[in-house]
Amino acid sequence: MIEAVGLQGSLFDEGAVRPDRAFTGLRRIALDERSWVDSCPSWLGGADALFEELLGTGRFTRRTVRVWDNEVLEPRMTAGFDVEVDSRGAGAAPAALRDVAAAVSERYGVTFDRIWVNLYRDGRDSVAWHGDRNRHSHRDPLVVTVSLGATRRFLLRPRGGRTALELHPTGGDLLVMGGACQHEWEHTVPKEAAVTAPRMSVTLRHTAHLDRPGERAELAGRGRTW
Numbered sequence: 001m002i003e004a005v006g007l008q009g010s011l012f013d014e015g016a017v018r019p020d021r022a023f024t025g026l027r028r029i030a031l032d033e034r035s036w037v038d039s040c041p042s043w044l045g046g047a048d049a050l051f052e053e054l055l056g057t058g059r060f061t062r063r064t065v066r067v068w069d070n071e072v073l074e075p076r077m078t079a080g081f082d083v084e085v086d087s088r089g090a091g092a093a094p095a096a097l098r099d100v101a102a103a104v105s106e107r108y109g110v111t112f113d114r115i116w117v118n119l120y121r122d123g124r125d126s127v128a129w130h131g132d133r134n135r136h137s138h139r140d141p142l143v144v145t146v147s148l149g150a151t152r153r154f155l156l157r158p159r160g161g162r163t164a165l166e167l168h169p170t171g172g173d174l175l176v177m178g179g180a181c182q183h184e185w186e187h188t189v190p191k192e193a194a195v196t197a198p199r200m201s202v203t204l205r206h207t208a209h210l211d212r213p214g215e216r217a218e219l220a221g222r223g224r225t226w
Ligand SMILES: O=C(O)CCC(=O)C(=O)O
Pocket: 118, 127, 132, 145, 154, 187, 188, 189, 200, 201, 203
C-alpha cells in the first residue's frame, strides 16, 4: 500500500470498471509502413476506481534497470500481475484487470497474460526512451497500455532519432503499439515538472507467440523467427 500519493478523482468517474468492447473511436496512427499505434480515448470506464484498487492491492516496488555498467533504480514504481491464477493464487490480477485483458485479447487475437502496472507518483517519475524487452523474444509484439490518473506526455521516435509523435494519454485512454514498433521505434514518458498528480499505466503483454491464424506461416515464409 502506498500512502504517499492520493488521487483527486472525478466525481463522475466512480463505479464499475468497464472496457469498451466496441473500441469506439479507435484510430490507427501509422508511424511508417511497418509500425503503428492504436489510440482509443475514453476506452475504460471507471478508471479512477481501478487506480484506487490497484494502489491498494498492487505490490509496488522500484525495479532496477541497467544503464551502461550500472544497475540503477527506475524513477517509478511497478507491480506485476498474472492474468491466470496459479495454484496458490499468487500475483493473480484483480477481476477488473482480467476484464481488461480479455477485452484486448479478443480484439487483437493474442492472449495478453502478463500485466505490469507502473505508478508515476508525480511528474518527477518517468521512463526513459526504450523499446520493450519482449522484442527479443517476439517478432512484432503487441504492447497495450491503459492510462489511469494524471495526463502525461507519451512520445515515440524512430530508434535513436527525433520525436515523431506526441500523445497525451489521460485516465481511461488505451494505446496499443504494434508492427515493428518495439524493434524500430522507441517510446518514453518524460519527466514533467508541472505534474503533481499520480498516474498509472496498466501495460499488457503476451508471453506466448502471436496466435493469429496464418501469422506464423506468413512469418516463416519471410524467414523470420520469434
Ligand atoms: O507508462 C507508459 O505509458 C509506458 C510504460 C512503458 O513504456 C513500459 O513500461 O514499458
